[in-house]
Amino acid sequence: MAEASAREGRSPLRDLHRPRRVKKAKTVFEGRVWDVARETFRLDPQDKGQEPLTRELMVHPGAVAVLALRTQLTTVGPRDEVALVRQYRHPVGMELWEVPAGLRDVDAEPLHETARRELHEEADLAATEWHTLVDFFTTPGGSTEAIRVFLARQVRQAPEAERHVRTGEEAAMPLAWIAVDEVLDAVLDGRVHNPSTAMAILALHAHRAQGWRRLRPVDAPFVPDRQAPAADPPR
Numbered sequence: 001m002a003e004a005s006a007r008e009g010r011s012p013l014r015d016l017h018r019p020r021r022v023k024k025a026k027t028v029f030e031g032r033v034w035d036v037a038r039e040t041f042r043l044d045p046q047d048k049g050q051e052p053l054t055r056e057l058m059v060h061p062g063a064v065a066v067l068a069l070r071t072q073l074t075t076v077g078p079r080d081e082v083a084l085v086r087q088y089r090h091p092v093g094m095e096l097w098e099v100p101a102g103l104r105d106v107d108a109e110p111l112h113e114t115a116r117r118e119l120h121e122e123a124d125l126a127a128t129e130w131h132t133l134v135d136f137f138t139t140p141g142g143s144t145e146a147i148r149v150f151l152a153r154q155v156r157q158a159p160e161a162e163r164h165v166r167t168g169e170e171a172a173m174p175l176a177w178i179a180v181d182e183v184l185d186a187v188l189d190g191r192v193h194n195p196s197t198a199m200a201i202l203a204l205h206a207h208r209a210q211g212w213r214r215l216r217p218v219d220a221p222f223v224p225d226r227q228a229p230a231a232d233p234p235r
Contacts, residue, residue, distance in 0.1 A: 017223070021045060023052055027059075033103065034145075035059045060145035062225070064115045065101035065196035067133055067204055068125055068152045070177065081177040082204070083123055083155070084197065088172075097178075097186070098194040099149070100125075112218045115150045120158055123175050127152035132216040134203035135224050138195055146224035149200045151207075151215065180204065 020041040029036035040054045068083040084097045102118035104111070112130055119125050133151040137143075183201045186192040207215055 015223070024054075028056065034061070034143075056142070058139075058143040058145070060143050062104045062145060063101055063147045063196075064104065064111055064118060065099045065147055065149045065200060066115050066119045066152050067099050067149060067200040068119060068123065068127060068155045069180075069204070070153075070155050072177070080180040080208075082180055082183055082201070083125060083175060084178055084183070085122055085173045085175050092193075094193075096194045097176075097183075097192050097197060099197050099200050101147075101196050110219070111148050111222060112150060115148075115152075119152060120162075122173065124158045125152075125155050126158055127155045129153040130218040132218060132220045133207070134199050135222060136195075136199050137224055146222070147196055147199075148222055148224075149196055149203065150218065151204065180208075 020043065022039045022041050024038075024040040026038050027035050028038050035058070036056055037059050038054060038056050040052050042048075042050050042052050044050050069080060070083075071078050071080055073079075083100065085100055086095050086097050088095045100119050100122040102114065102122065104114055106114065106117075109117075115130070116126070119127065129152070131151045131153075133149045135146065135148050138145045138147060180201070183192065183197070184205055187198045187201055192198065
């Protein structure tokens with residue numbers, strides 16, 4: 001369908017950035033990492049008689065994740081592996097296998113620099129080849145959180161003296177290199193649940209099947225960044 005639309009002069013399949021003007025906005029909760037806002041808007045801006053809608057949403061700074069990929073030689077031939085960390089997530093009460101990731105909590109820091117920093121801090125790894133793998137919203141019905149997952153290749157371990165001292169939930173966070181096909185099976189079987197890990201391994205599988213030709217550059221535009229619609233002045 002996307003190809004047909006392109007031939008007919010229309011844009012190919014894509015999400016549309018069409019924010020509705022906010023009539024009223026209020027922060028109802030201020031948290032350590034994210035806030036909760038209540039916003040009132042009209043779904044059809046042209047229909048002045050339409051009843052406005054009110055929604056609560058989590059205002060999130062966004063995050064990045066990194067799928068670090070290496071090829072190991074084995075007795076049966078080369079094997080592609082990805083780096084996963086196991087981290088305890090209190091809201092779900094589980095230790096989840098995840099790709100290294102972190103919040104966009106440094107003002108004006110480019111996305112790929114945040115990714116480099118998080119890969120170093122969470123996994124003691126560095127890489128010299130970077131691409132954009134996939135972008136997604138975690139919960140578009142209730143949160144502004146958007147994540148970019150990067151593909152990192154030509155990976156090396158950071159020297160002992162340069163490794164990050166981890167604290168809190170990250171202090172006891174083991175790292176493992178797992179075969180790509182094993183991670184893919186775990187996602188498809190419902191044994192691994194972290195959304196960044198699932199999106200990353202499925203995107204990796206698709207890109208690898210297409211010969212990597214669809215990979216985007218590391219600094220590709222990040223469309224999901226929320227541009228908050230202007231709010232009407234308080235009355």
